[in-house]
Amino acid sequence: MARPLPWEIIRNVGDYLDPPQLLVCIQLASSWKPPLIPRLWSAICDHSYSWHKVLKQDNTSDTWTEADDQRLRDLFVKYGHHIRELDVSSPYLIAAASSAETCTNLCSLSIRFLDLRRPYNDPSGEEQGGMIPGPLISPVFEEHLQSILPANRGQGQGDLGRQARLLDGWNLVQHIWLLVRQNAGLRQLVLCKNISELAIVPSSFSRASLAVLHDLEELDYSPDHLDLFEILIALPKLRSFSTSLTSGGSDYLLPTPHQLERLDLHKATVGSGTMHNLLENLPGLVSLTIGTFYLDGWMGTELGRLMKSTPSQLKELYFSHISPPLSFEDYWAAMLLIPRLPCLTTLVVDRDSMEIAKAAGKHCRQLRVFRQAYDGLSIHPVDGVQLQPDSVCQMLETCLELEELDAIHHKMEVQSILVRPWVCAQMTVFRCQIVGVNRLAVEEQRVVDSLVASGRLCSRDSLEGEERLAVERLVESREHQQAILGRVGQWTSLKTLCFGHEYRNYRLYQLDEPPYYTVDGVKYLQYDGPIPNTLELSLESGLERLAGLKDLEMFGFEGLDHRIGKAELDWMAVNWPKLKVMRGLHVDTMPYVEYNVRRAELREYFQKLRPDVVHATMETSLGLGLY
Known part of the structure; x- marks a missing residue:
């Protein structure tokens, strides 16, 4: 007869099994129960599919019902003392864990949200006749909790159903606080906001219940009054x-x-x-x-x-x-x-904050991250708000350890950039507008295109008048762009590089008389055009100076007056092997917007070159879990 495996080996095996697999091992091998049961029940997360399957066992229903109450309570009575982490949202599980009175060794209790499949509170109207307390499930709540039960209880079927829902909520909040009070050794406690909708909890009671948690290190709780x-x-x-x-x-x-x-x-x-x-x-x-x-x-x-x-x-x-x-x-x-x-290393502002950006560049020399947490849909001025340029420039000049400058609503002028040194060398995220490039006017661009087509662009000595002036402006503009892209190209750790964002004023279509135009009988909305005097991002203007960005994962040029064509896309496909997202050739979803044939052609072309790259616009972001 084979000798049973040592418990140490069984425990090591258990570390690689999910809860359903652990349950199977326990059910099939009685000798594995002692070492694996504590492992199985050490951490419960009821919104995990694995744990849902364990707790349901033979019950195939997706929801918890009152019929599960006794079975769940029996499970917690038997195994509750093993639980160290409890992350639950089901009222039935909360009630079972509380009433079992064995879940007293918790290190972490998280009720991040309540799965209120039945509406516990009814906001349909004001209560009449005041409030009366509901029944207490423990003497500790005596003279503390106030329920939300209406004093003048009606006798109709709807009123009785509503009273039952309110009573469920009244009981639930008691079970939650009982769990808290039963676990004086808690180190982490998360209580969701909507428990205050179930009963009125005085600050004195909350404070007294929390005061016994002498080892508590993390608390996430939003009381009404505390x-x-x-x-x-x-x-x-x-x-x-x-x-x-x-x-x-x-x-x-x-x-x-x-x-x-x-x-x-x-x-x-x-x-x-x-x-x-x-x-x-x-x-x-x-x-x-x-x-x-x-x-x-x-x-x-x-x-x-x-x-x-x-x-x-x-x-x-x-x-x-x-x-x-x-x-x-x-x-x-x-x-x-x-x-x-x-000593600030990370500074995140919800919206454009010009004065704060300037102050950070001046006073926070250890800054590593400056982030605009909220990306609006338009970087054109909305409601008359216009940021002054160069408010973030000083960070590049003074913050030696800067790694992330994510501030797409901020502008940097070419002339200001070129006269200032950049001391930061380990940039991973750069999202800013670069403006003031002094690009050619429409007529000047036509002159240059004509010279290119005729092969005369390189014969500058023979040019006169408007042709010479147009070429001189072109040369100056591209020299500036090459210098800028040369600097950016030195940041070989870059993973995100974005020079533009959604640029059109999305509010135009909400006006009483928006500017429409018609093409072949179809009505379109006249949005703002490309941002003038921005980088053209062509090979001739210095795109090749970004060849060292081998770790680049996201490249964005929305709203720029760019001149990216198939030659540039060929270059990107080869030189940026880790590219995952491109923002600028995506399918346009703005309302009443005319189909852009040129953009679609370039997108389809690049998709053939790099089918692994996603084309999408930047969605509105709130950054770093602020909400």
Whole structure:
């Protein structure tokens, strides 16, 4: 008779099996149960197909029903003590885990969303007659929770059904908080926003429930009423806190040896007083996300002095919804906040932020990432907003470690670029407009094309008048372009290179009388034309100087007055072997837009050369998980 395998070997085998495979092994080999059951039940994620299959077992239904309640509860009673990570969304699983009272060894509890297959709350109208509490499933909720059950319960079938749904929600929020209170050893806790829709949880109860979690390091929770600094005081080991609080909390925080490293207040409007206290009294803060920064006017002079007094060690700053450019918020953030952050390595702004970009180039010499998190559909001025050029140029001149400059709404003028040195050498992402190239006018381009066709372009000494002037402008323009592309070509680590974006004003078709035109009886919308005086990206203008970009994965030239043809596409297909996405020859999806025959021909041609490359426009982005 063969000897059973040692448990150490069985455990090692289990590390390579998914939950359904582990379950099969446990069911088929009784000797494998002791080492594999803890492995199987150590981490549960109910929105994973694997775990859904394990928990359902012989039940083929895709949804959880009340008929599953007892079986699920029995499973958690038997195996709940093995669970260390619980990531659930089903109300039935939450209730089963809570009522089993064996899931008391959790290190991580995540309820990122609630799978409310039945509408637990009904926003159909205002309640009449006030609220009354529902039944409590545990004495710990006595005099704490307030339900959302209406006081004047109707007797109709619809009213009874609605009361049942509300009661389900009332019970669910109790099960969630019971799970929290049963696991004092939690290190990570994620509670979704919509649990506040199920019952009214007083801040005193939330604070008391969280205060017992002495080992908690990560918290993602957005209560209706909870003071930020009370959370920090109650949880001394907290290293990461994310919340949807719309205010930064109290403007004052006493000095504390708190170890908080990451703070996400992505909806908060944070005053300079609160910001000063955060930076002053949380010395370990590495990453901060806020909504909008503003100056506290009633003590602006004093706060200005305080904000500039002591530099902060903050390395990452995210503005999740900074106001439009040229705003007071942008100005005061640049004047007061950015100069205090010399150690900043990552700066992400939701929209174009000219003053902040300038300040970052001046004060944040260690900057590695500057990103515009929101890409609008148009880089033409909308609603009269126009960014001044060259606001990001100084970063290239002063930030030695800059790796990512993702700011497509910002412009760089050729003359400004050529007179400034670029100190950064490890750029991986470059998305900016380069303008002021001084391209030929339409008539001048016709003259040059005629000279090319007749073979006279190289005989400049014999040219006179408008022909000589057109050729001289062409030579100067291409020399500038070659110099610019030569600089970009030195960034051999580039993976993303984009000189343009969706350039047409998408709002035109929303006007009362939009500018239409007709071709062969078909009506089209007159969009803005290509951006003038941009790079032409032809081989003659210096495209070959980008031959060293062997790691390039995305190349974009939307909206440029480019002269890319089949010869340029042949060159790209060979010299950029890792190219995955091209933005500029994609199928146009703008409303009432005329079919571009030339673009379609070039796209089809390149698809034959490189069928692995995707042609698509850049979708609107919110960057780095700000929302």
